[in-house]
Amino acid sequence: xxMEYRKLGNSGLxxxxxxxxxxxxxxxxxxxxANEELMHVAYxxxxxxxxxxxxxxxxxxxxxxxxxxQNSGWGRDTFIVSSKAFFGAGGKKPTQVGLSRKxxxxxxxxxxxxxxxxxLDLYFCHRPDKKTPVSxxxxxxxDLMRQGKIxxxxxxxxxxxxIAEACAFARENRLVGPTMEQPQYxxxxxxxxxxxxxxxxxxxxxxxxxxxxxRRGFSPANTTKASPKAAGSRRNRGWLTGSTKPTGxxxxxxxxxxxxxxxxxxxxxxxxxxxxx
Numbered sequence: 001x002x003m004e005y006r007k008l009g010n011s012g013l014x015x016x017x018x019x020x021x022x023x024x025x026x027x028x029x030x031x032x033x034a035n036e037e038l039m040h041v042a043y044x045x046x047x048x049x050x051x052x053x054x055x056x057x058x059x060x061x062x063x064x065x066x067x068x069x070q071n072s073g074w075g076r077d078t079f080i081v082s083s084k085a086f087f088g089a090g091g092k093k094p095t096q097v098g099l100s101r102k103x104x105x106x107x108x109x110x111x112x113x114x115x116x117x118x119x120l121d122l123y124f125c126h127r128p129d130k131k132t133p134v135s136x137x138x139x140x141x142x143d144l145m146r147q148g149k150i151x152x153x154x155x156x157x158x159x160x161x162x163i164a165e166a167c168a169f170a171r172e173n174r175l176v177g178p179t180m181e182q183p184q185y186x187x188x189x190x191x192x193x194x195x196x197x198x199x200x201x202x203x204x205x206x207x208x209x210x211x212x213x214x215r216r217g218f219s220p221a222n223t224t225k226a227s228p229k230a231a232g233s234r235r236n237r238g239w240l241t242g243s244t245k246p247t248g249x250x251x252x253x254x255x256x257x258x259x260x261x262x263x264x265x266x267x268x269x270x271x272x273x274x275x276x277x
Contacts (some may be wrong), residue, residue, distance in 0.1 A: 002043060002046065003046025004017040005017065005018050005048075008122075008152065008179060008180055008244050009154075009179045009180050010179070011152060011179050013080070013151075014048075015049045015080060015150065016046055016047045016048045016049050016202045018042075018045075018046075018047055019049040019050065019051050020038070020039060020042045020047055020049070020050050020051070020064055021050075021051040021052070022050070022056050022058050022061040022168065023050065023051075023275065024050045024059070024061070025038070025061075025067055026052070026056065026057065026060075026061035026064045027056065027057030027058075027060035027063075027064055027192035028057075028060075028064075029060075029064060032064060032067070035065070035068060036065055036068045036104065037070075039065070039068050039069075039072070042073065043072070043079065045077070045234075046275075048067075048078065048079050048080055049079070049081075049082070049162055050065060050079060050080070050081050050082070050153060051079040051082050052065055052081065052083055052084075052085035052111075052115065052126070053083055053087075053126060054083060054084065054085055054088065054089045054107050054110065054126075055081075055084070055086070055087030055088065055089065055126065057179075058089050058090035059089035059090060059110070061112055062083065062114035062115050063114045065081075065115060066114050066115035066116040066117070069081070069115065069116060069117070070116040071169075076118075077115075078115070080121040080122065081117060081119050081120065082120060082122035082123065082124060082126070083107070083108070083111035083115065083122075083123055083124070083125035084109035084123075084156055085099065085103060085108070085111075085124070085126060086098060086099060086125060086126035086127045086129065086221070087126060087127070088107075089107070089110060089276075091269055095109075097268035098131060098132055099125050099128075099129035099272075100129075100131075100132050100137075101136055101138065101140045104125075104137070104140045105140065105144065106142070108120065108149055109149075110220070111137070112149065113259055118162065119148055119149055120150045120151070120227050121151050121152065122150075122151070122152050122153070122154065122180070123144065123152070123153045123154075124153070124155060124156045124180075124182060125137060125141075125153075125155045125156065125178075126156050126157070127156065127157050127158075127160040128141060128155075128157075128158045128159065128162045132277075134162065134165045134166050134169060137166065138169050138170050138173075138177065139175070139262040141153040141176075141178075142170075142175045145176060152179040152180065153176075153177050153178055153179065154178045154179050154180035154181055154182065154183070155181045156181065156182040157183055157184065157185070157192075158181060159192070159196065160196050160197055160199070161200075163178065163200075165183060166178055167243075176191050183197070183218045195273070
């Protein structure tokens, strides 16, 4: 079966319907060969998106994935790699976590170094940060885009109101807002995806100025009701029986698309260049 590719939100980036994430599966160098085989099998099957984050095994997941990417021989124009910032890569000092301009910039640089790439295709705000103004986040992400260090930015587990605030600020200041949101979505965690985002989507459907449109797509389940429990799988670890606290990522992640570039305008970075600034 041929891999299906979908547009990332309202961008032109085509992302495989199935992605390979590093949470809980990458980081231990003792299984590097297994991780390498897994990535090659996925890539050969048409998977072009590899998901990661600074907080996955305190940065070690990105380091392992980066080593595999470096030795893969794949053209940089054939795969998409992401990172997320918020939880830090192990350090817990105030400047090592959150979404401040300082941490977003330094986390981006650190992720590029660990992943052995010159830029990140996707860069997520892993959680909302009550201590940092949304305006600071939007400006920082746009600066990183203008510098060529990230191509698209988005959010993960943000409430609809915060996403709307970021979109509104970007629109008012002719900046690029978030392109994607990565929420948890499974049988144990459904309210935000099915109610909060749907309500927000319906509310904005009549507001043509906002440009907010939502779509959904799913990654396949790790295991299904009809399938046997795979040894070492998340299902087999007791997450459905209550022996381990549910994390909300048992089956699939939902994807929502976010606003277009500002209507009838170019990104601000291009406007600045055209003005000679």
